[in-house]
Every structure is written in C-alpha cells, then in structure tokens.
Amino acid sequence: MKNLIVTLGFIFAAQPIWAACAEDKVTVSGDWGQARFSVDVADDPQERARGLMFVEDLPIMSGMLFVYEQPQPVSFWMQNTLIPLDMIFAAPDGEILSIHENAIPLETTPIPGGDGILVVLEINGGLSARLGIAEGDFLQHPALGSKAFLNCDEKSDD
Numbered sequence: 001m002k003n004l005i006v007t008l009g010f011i012f013a014a015q016p017i018w019a020a021c022a023e024d025k026v027t028v029s030g031d032w033g034q035a036r037f038s039v040d041v042a043d044d045p046q047e048r049a050r051g052l053m054f055v056e057d058l059p060i061m062s063g064m065l066f067v068y069e070q071p072q073p074v075s076f077w078m079q080n081t082l083i084p085l086d087m088i089f090a091a092p093d094g095e096i097l098s099i100h101e102n103a104i105p106l107e108t109t110p111i112p113g114g115d116g117i118l119v120v121l122e123i124n125g126g127l128s129a130r131l132g133i134a135e136g137d138f139l140q141h142p143a144l145g146s147k148a149f150l151n152c153d154e155k156s157d158d
C-alpha cells in the first residue's frame with residue numbers, strides 16, 4: 001500500500017499545477033500526501049439524484065463530485081447503487097468534515113454528511129482509508145474556495 005501512495009505522489013507531482021484546476025479533477029491533500037481523482041461532476045438536481053446509480057465498475061482513481069449551490073445539510077443513500085462507495089463530505093473551503101466508508105450497495109438507510117456541506121466526493125469503497133484520507137484533509141476543485149492554494153489563475157493553454 002505504501003508503494004501505491006508513493007507512486008501516486010510521483011505521478012501527481014509531475015503534472016502542472018493548473019491541471020488541478022480542471023473541472024474533471026479533484027485533488028485531496030493531507031499529511032499523508034495527495035491524490036488526484038478523475039470525476040464526473042453532478043451539479044444540478046437531476047445529476048445529483050442519479051449519482052452513481054447503476055454503475056457496475058468504477059476505475060480506481062475515479063469518482064463523482066456532487067456540488068451544491070450553497071452549504072447545507074446533506075444525506076445520501078445507496079438505492080440502485082451497485083458498488084460500495086466512500087463518501088467524503090467537504091465544506092466550502094474544501095475541508096473534509098466527515099467520511100462515510102464502504103457504504104453498502106442498494107441500502108436505503110440515509111447516510112448523513114453533516115451541516116455546511118458544499119461538495120461530496122464519492123470514490124470506491126475502502127479507498128479513502130487505503131490512501132489515508134481523513135477528516136481535516138482538503139479537497140481542491142474549482143467549485144470550492146480552494147483556488148487560493150491551487151493558484152488556478154496561472155492556467156495556460158499549453
């Protein structure tokens with residue numbers, strides 16, 4: 001596992017900083033290092049309602065980012081979701097406020113994420129623990145107030 005994290009760190013470090021500003025990328029950073037996920041963004045009610053329902057396989061460093069118009073209490077369930085997922089709930093500044101690991105496929109019991117949530121990152125079940133992602137770490141994405149530490153203004157057309 002340690003080799004996976006080290007390898008991922010080298011891969012991500014080699015990419016230009018502006019690549020982290022892409023709408024289809026989320027970077028998670030913490031004391032353990034950082035990881036970058038390719039994501040589909042669900043930023044309207046219909047996309048958020050469908051989420052990852054009926055998806056049979058999710059590539060390892062992929063996921064879905066749910067973006068809300070304003071910070072709010074959110075709750076998820078796994079109805080029609082066929083794979084276990086980790087749900088990472090974050091505040092408007094990108095701080096991870098809570099993580100629900102290994103949500104059970106097809107379960108309809110609500111999974112509360114807490115108050116003040118602006119985005120939720122769903123990734124493969126168990127991956128957040130394997131990478132070391134924890135509450136207090138940070139998500140980086142253009143939808144968040146995290147541009148200050150991404151320096152997205154330096155994006156180039158190269």
